[in-house]
Amino acid sequence: MHTKSDSDVTSLEAASPKHPLYYVQSPSNHDAAEKMSYGSSPFGSPGHHYHSSPIHHSRESSTSRFSASMKTTRNHGYWKRLQRVGDSVEEDDQVDEEDMRHKKEIKRFYVVCFVLSFVVLFSVFSLILWAASTCYPPEIYVKRLVFERFNVQSGMDISGVATDMLSINSTIKIFYRNTGTFFGVAVKIAPIQLWYYQRHLANGPEVKFHQHRKTQRTIVTSVNAYQLPLYGALPGFSARNGGHDSISVPLNLTIGIRSRAYVLGKLVKPKFYRTIRCQVTLHGKKLGKPVNLTNSCVHHN
Known part of the structure; x- marks a missing residue:
């Protein structure tokens, strides 16, 4: 009996497949489902594992x-x-x-x-x-010149050379009018000089002023010489001639006038230059009397 059962078991084992069998059945509960999912063998051998x-x-x-x-x-x-x-x-x-x-x-x-x-x-x-x-140049006239004093005497220059010494005092009157209707002008009168041919005799001071639009003025200034050595260059002026009443010497008066108009600040500044030359004669007998120069002057721009 025992031997038969062993052979039966052996035949069953030999007939059984090498791989474990899987059974699919509807699990009745959660535990049975878990057990079936893990693929337990029908023999329930704990040594078999899932592969x-x-x-x-x-x-x-x-x-x-x-x-x-x-x-x-x-x-x-x-x-x-x-x-x-x-x-x-x-x-x-x-x-x-x-x-x-x-x-x-x-x-x-x-x-x-x-x-x-x-x-x-x-x-x-x-x-x-x-x-x-530029259409509004100034109007300028030299009206008159007055020789107030005239003197020639013997003397010495700064180096000690003996010569005749000349002194002159005179006054001139100048008329100035600004014809500009919309601008004023800055005026400078210089130089003012008195000449005997090519010999310079007397100077006048520099004159500056501002002239408003469409206004006018009269300028009075002096032309003087003091102790000017002649060195015999002016034979008409001599202390040896005695009195001065017989002196009659032609002279030239030169006046330079510059006018600058400020039309648009310092951006537009037209300038007007005028040089006036007048012929005048010094008479020893007419000292202190005005000499009319209105028609005796020539204007150069």
Whole structure:
């Protein structure tokens, strides 16, 4: 009896497959489901363990490869979309930079045009003012000259040379009128000189003043010489001639007058130069009497 059972067991073991058998049945409860899921053998031997089949491994590997490829494809698509977004952002930035550069160029062009237009218009306006101001030159007349004192005496110069010494005191009166209707002028009268041919005899002081528009004034100034050595160059002036009543000497009076008009501040400043030369005769008998020079002067601009 015992031997038979052993042979039966051996035959059963030999007939049994090498791999464990799986049974699928509807679990009645949660515990039975857990037990069936773990694939317990019908013999309930604790030494048997669960081994996955090659089919299961191949399925897992293919699934993992598929999922990895899907992830790679998904990541590649994501990076492509991100790159497209970055490219679009860069293009937008480039377009914005080009727009800003274009706007700056337009603004710079308008600024340059405005500055040039302003300079041209201001220059034309200044030129018009300058041309208009030149139409209003000042009116100047040398009215009279008075020889108040005339004296020739013997003396010595600073080096001790004996010679005749001349002293003259005279006064001139000049009429000045500013004809400008919209500007005043700064006037300078200098030099004022008295000549005997090429020999310089007397000087007058420099005179400065400001003349308002459409106004006039009379300037009275002096022309003097004191102890001027003659060295015999003026034979008509000699102390040896005795009295001065017989002296009659032709002289030249030269007056330089500069007028500067401030039409538009210091930007438009027309200038008027005038040189006046008058012929006058010194008579020893007419000292202290005015000599009319209205018709005896020549004006040079």
